[in-house]
Amino acid sequence: MDDKTASASFSLDSRSAAATGRDDYERNWRTHVGDEFPLPTFSAATAADFRLRFRATRVDDVAVTTVDGESAAQTADGPVPDTDHIRLWLVHSGAWALGSRRSTVEHTVVAGEFLLRHATGLPHFALPPRTRARCIVLPAAALFSLPLAGREVTGHSDAAEVRLLVAHATMVEEVLPELSPAGVRAARDTLVELAVAVAHRGFDDVNTRLAPALAQAAKNLAEQRLADADLSPAMLARELNVSVRTLQRAFAAGGETVTAYIRERRLESARQALSATRLTVSEIAAHWQFADSSHFSRAFKQRYGVSPTEYTRQNS
Missing domain, CATH: 2.60.120.10 (Jelly Rolls)
Known part of the structure; x- marks a missing residue:
């Protein structure tokens, strides 16, 4: 620096x-x-x-x-x-x-x-x-x-453009010491472009420099809505005032998909709930919006190598 x-x-x-x-x-x-x-x-x-x-x-x-x-x-x-x-x-x-x-x-x-x-x-x-x-x-x-x-x-x-700006500013605060000169210039230019977006109440959704900020803003919003039944790529895109395709491209730039991110965060939240609460497997599956306990158990075992019941027994 x-x-x-x-x-x-x-x-x-x-x-x-x-x-x-x-x-x-x-x-x-x-x-x-x-x-x-x-x-x-x-x-x-x-x-x-x-x-x-x-x-x-x-x-x-x-x-x-x-x-x-x-x-x-x-x-x-x-x-x-x-x-x-x-x-x-x-x-x-x-x-x-x-x-x-x-x-x-x-x-x-x-x-x-x-x-x-x-x-x-x-x-x-x-x-x-x-x-x-x-x-x-x-x-x-x-x-x-x-x-x-x-x-x-x-x-x-909570306007979409402001959320993007806040998400990007927070990322810059955290990673600035590690940025190369080119990274610093890109971080600075994105701050300016997002400020312009706030003023115009919209932004150029084909600008790839905005992809990290858009993905982070979507993740922040998803964290607040993990237990909501209507959490989906379409809902996040609507809240952030972008198309679903634009949101998917932003996640793809980081090697992720929106659906996989939501699924991973729900599984991790469910895993923590198994250790910290006395809720049943069925109750946890319902709370984190899995179709049913069988669907939850299959997804959980695929991710963590054990069933929810076995995980609870091992950590009780």
């Missing part, structure tokens, strides 16, 4: 003498995020009770920051650096209030929503306690095709 690519987690707790100090916190930010993405100046009240954790990832001229705050936080009065960025805020819990001045709230992003906007300078913001959010900062020049000047794009964070 070069000096424009880094990822790290760091925190600051002003109440703890053992915690990272303010100077170390600022040094961490400059090291892992850089001066091109200026660190906000916080109010005195925030500095006195500052308990926030950060995950900062920089991919060339794109930065992804995850914030997990126990305390409230608010920026201080005063000028902000003049930067030309497009910002995307995704709020998981709590809220993120934004304004051009500290005393002015122009938009509040609440839990379950996102905001995409083009703004010069770092806008002032305030966070209530227990806010969890992610901010993705992109160069305006890379998204020149978007007519964002003076307007905002808002919506629900």
Whole structure:
């Protein structure tokens, strides 16, 4: 990795003498995020009770920051650096209030929503306690095709395009240290393309660079719906606003099929249930949507080499 690519987690707790100090916190930010993405100046009240954790990832001229705050936080009065960025805020819990001045709230992003906007300078913001959010900062020049000047794009964070963006950003955070220069460029370009997709509420489903993000978003959704009777490639494709063929191509790029992935995850969940619960084989088969106990037993034995009954006996 070069000096424009880094990822790290760091925190600051002003109440703890053992915690990272303010100077170390600022040094961490400059090291892992850089001066091109200026660190906000916080109010005195925030500095006195500052308990926030950060995950900062920089991919060339794109930065992804995850914030997990126990305390409230608010920026201080005063000028902000003049930067030309497009910002995307995704709020998981709590809220993120934004304004051009500290005393002015122009938009509040609440839990379950996102905001995409083009703004010069770092806008002032305030966070209530227990806010969890992610901010993705992109160069305006890379998204020149978007007519964002003076307007905002808002919506629900469970939108298909947002799910894809979150899935890709999470993958980048995890694998960035292992990426080659070509991999870093591809990761960066995909972040930009998915941000464009969020703005346009759609994406180019023939772009193979988006396949890993699409497959991961489908897997994330499947994990939430494993016990649902209607879980299928068609349902996942519908939820992610793509064709079944596009979804199948995304899985094929990783050497998988959608159906096989669902089957494998259901078998593994059923195996864990055999060890952790007192449910019968028939009840577990029904819960994980196998046709019947015989079908479940055959699939289980083919995968693990023993029948569900034998597995339960061995692990009781």
